[in-house]
Amino acid sequence: MDKHESSAPLLRARYLRQATPFCAGCGHGIFINAFLRAADEVGLDFERTVFVSGIGCGAWVPSPHFLADTLHVTHGRAIAFATGVKLTRPELEVVVISGDGDLTTIGGNHLIHAARRNLPIKVFCLNNWLFGMTGGQVSATTPPGAITATTPGGNPHRSFDLVKLARGAGAPYVARWPVARPRWLRQGIETALREPGFAFVEVLSICPTQYGRANRGQWANKEASLPWAMLSWQEANCISRRKAQKEGAEGKIVVGEWREGEETWDV
Ligand SMILES: Cc1ncc(C[n+]2csc(CCOP(=O)(O)OP(=O)(O)O)c2C)c(N)n1
Ligand code: SF4
Ligand SMILES: [Mg+2]
Numbered sequence: 001m002d003k004h005e006s007s008a009p010l011l012r013a014r015y016l017r018q019a020t021p022f023c024a025g026c027g028h029g030i031f032i033n034a035f036l037r038a039a040d041e042v043g044l045d046f047e048r049t050v051f052v053s054g055i056g057c058g059a060w061v062p063s064p065h066f067l068a069d070t071l072h073v074t075h076g077r078a079i080a081f082a083t084g085v086k087l088t089r090p091e092l093e094v095v096v097i098s099g100d101g102d103l104t105t106i107g108g109n110h111l112i113h114a115a116r117r118n119l120p121i122k123v124f125c126l127n128n129w130l131f132g133m134t135g136g137q138v139s140a141t142t143p144p145g146a147i148t149a150t151t152p153g154g155n156p157h158r159s160f161d162l163v164k165l166a167r168g169a170g171a172p173y174v175a176r177w178p179v180a181r182p183r184w185l186r187q188g189i190e191t192a193l194r195e196p197g198f199a200f201v202e203v204l205s206i207c208p209t210q211y212g213r214a215n216r217g218q219w220a221n222k223e224a225s226l227p228w229a230m231l232s233w234q235e236a237n238c239i240s241r242r243k244a245q246k247e248g249a250e251g252k253i254v255v256g257e258w259r260e261g262e263e264t265w266d267v
Pocket of ligand 3: 056058099100101126127128129130131132139
């Protein structure tokens with residue numbers, strides 16, 4: 001048995017104020033599980049940590065659920081508020097947890113400048129490929145061709161590669177992990193929490209309710225429930241960086257971590 005498994009009730013009592021409101025099968029719930037285990041493992045002191053989030057389902061992860069000081073701020077401005085907290089109280093850990101719409105669409109400008117300045121905060125972006133909370137509208141990370149409430153004929157635009165975006169803006173540590181691989185995710189969160197500088201982690205989440213239903217044809221496993229079909233798709237379509245370097249990554253999503261100073265950032 002995983003050494004963390006037996007401590008689930010303890011972790012809940014120690015770190016959660018109340019039950020979370022997510023739809024059944026939402027990937028954000030898997031993230032919470034992984035995050036709390038990682039935080040416990042690295043000894044993140046919730047008394048000395050400020051969690052900041054914007055608006056959206058992803059933004060509901062820390063606030064009001066975590067037993068810590070949480071700022072639930074204006075949509076798109078989580079990193080702006082986090083910047084203020086870190087500058088005025090540098091001794092505190094500042095952790096931003098929010099969605100792709102919040103951090104990379106309306107709030108993209110704050111993200112690139114925090115990366116450029118190497119602001120010592122941790123940013124976890126829950127990327128479910130659209131605006132989940134507000135009814136499933138297109139975001140900057142919606143894949144081309146995907147059906148959303150505002151792109152019923154398929155998204156005509158390209159999407160951001162968040163790893164390349166954050167890296168291009170100067171982030172010294174960038175990672176991408178899928179919720180379909182909770183162990184990788186947990187270990188990746190641990191590493192990010194230990195980083196001294198700006199750390200950006202793209203969490204490939206899933207939104208069965210909005211994205212999953214609108215794009216039913218994409219999920220190969222037609223017999224499975226939607227969350228399960230989406231997780232199976234994610235598992236089958238993500239490839240570790242190490243494996244991709246040996247085998248190539250054609251058509252796959254490369255997951256892993258990227259550090260400043262490496263020779264190549266391509267894969
Ligand atoms: C200034 C402003 N514009 C728009 C909204 C409406 N709004 C609330 S959450 C949201 C998008 C959330 O998407 P994301 O951050 O990806 O989170 P998800 O729900 O997908 O987890 C939007 C557009 C708002 N609250 N404030
Ligand atoms: S709408 Fe989507 S992102 Fe929001 S709680 Fe439901 S499944 Fe999760
Ligand atoms: Mg989203």
